[in-house]
Amino acid sequence: MYNPTVARLTYRALLGRRRALILFALPALLILIAAAVRAFNGADDQVAADVLGGFALATMVPLIGVIAGTGAIGPEIDDGSIVYLLSKPVKRPEIIFTKLIVAIAVTMVFSAVPTLIAGFVLNGNGQQVAVAYTVAALVASIAYSALFLLLGTVSRHAVVIGLVYALVWETLFGSLIEGARTLSVQQWALALAEKVTGDSLISSDVSLPTAVTLLAAVTVGATWFAGRKLRTLTLAGEE
């Protein structure tokens, strides 16, 4: 199912030229903030949880997920060069699966690793906060990548829709409407983080079995549907 050539092309599309700069800027900012907070404030478990939850998991992970997930396939569909890939004897689901693996890898490297570093900078992994949020970031990376890869195949405005979901739905509606939180990748990932710390520092509105089921269902479902979608892809003309 994994095609090294497709993977190599996708890595280059994602990390080539100046694009990697955006991906490096966000983690750098997170670590900078972590260092500033530590200098201001000293080590404090609650503050560490707030920063990692509010900035790393709520903003940085979805944003990197959007860039990596849609970036893995969106630009190719956008400029029409996907036809050269589709005309090769490679199965469509195989293309999607390979691109998904690449997107997950990129999202994990650029979101989970900085989260872990920032966690150690903030409070030296007191009460397992750093590890808990890293686990959450890893799990969220998988779901976000699958979701946004699907968006990339469905719509030309994938990035905008992805951002609206990540920033408006999860943060705005999530804080206003109770029910919206059940349908949020962030909360599912938090459910796992809650399990790791095992006390009141991190709380999620979703129970662990529900979260794991929904995460698996969304990831598998989105990947399957993206594969289906790629089989019947029509290249839209430029507007």
Place this chain on the structure above:
Amino acid sequence: MSTQAPGPVQAPEDSRIHNIGYRSYDGPRLGRAAARQALFSQSLRGAYGLGRSAKSKVLPMLLFAVMCVPALIIVAVAVVTKASKLSIEYTQYAVFLQMVIAIYVASQAPQSVSRDLRFRTVPLYFARPIERADYVLAKYGAMASALFLLTASPLLILWIGSLLAKMDFWEQTQMFGQGLVSVALLSLLFGGIGLVMAALTPRRGFGVAAVIAVLVISYGAVTTLQGIAYGTENVGAVKWIGLFSPITLIGGVQDAFLGAPTQAPGGEAAATGTAAGVVHLLVVLALIAGSYAVLMRRYRKVGL
């Protein structure tokens, strides 16, 4: 196979060149100003999807509606309850809906400049009698005007509503004016940042993400830091941290000069005083001038 040559190819006697009526253009030549104006109006229309496909009208119009609906609701409530003042300040409105503005900039700035770069139409523009400065001015002006329409329309609704609700005319008009100054600054600042990011990343998807990263992430980072500075009794630092994100910059300027209630945690104690306000204003103006300079530099070379 015949070896005989078909004979020298000789033009028959009766061949001639027809006059098919090419004429040189002797109408008025409109020149630079007209070209610049045309580019400006096309870009402004394009920012709302006018003159483009129906699909590309959806997003800008939707965002415009999202900007205006809360204003309509506030006005309706104020008129029905006969309130003596609106439940939101004019200057606060754009700050509350900053996410919508950011999404608008992120979706429309790349439309405005990235497509010219990707389809290599920029050289065609410069084959016309316009200079680099004209192109940059037209694009920047169009983006800022589009943003001003987006942010000033709800304020206009609020102002008309306040008059319908028979509030004090002079007070409301003064506050409306302050709101307009604030959103004008905001439009110039956001438009400049958006265009710079979009012009540097010709692929649309990355342009969108870069603009959002600059506008929203910096705000997230700044408010996080402000909250922590406030929580650790460093109230004096709160207003200076605001220098590092576009929307808090605008917020600082309106705190100091436009009589807006402060958004920063800590309330009045952390409100931007005149001294810090001057710094905020200078930074805003420097960023606006800076984005113009970066765009001018960017278009010295028309390639990617």
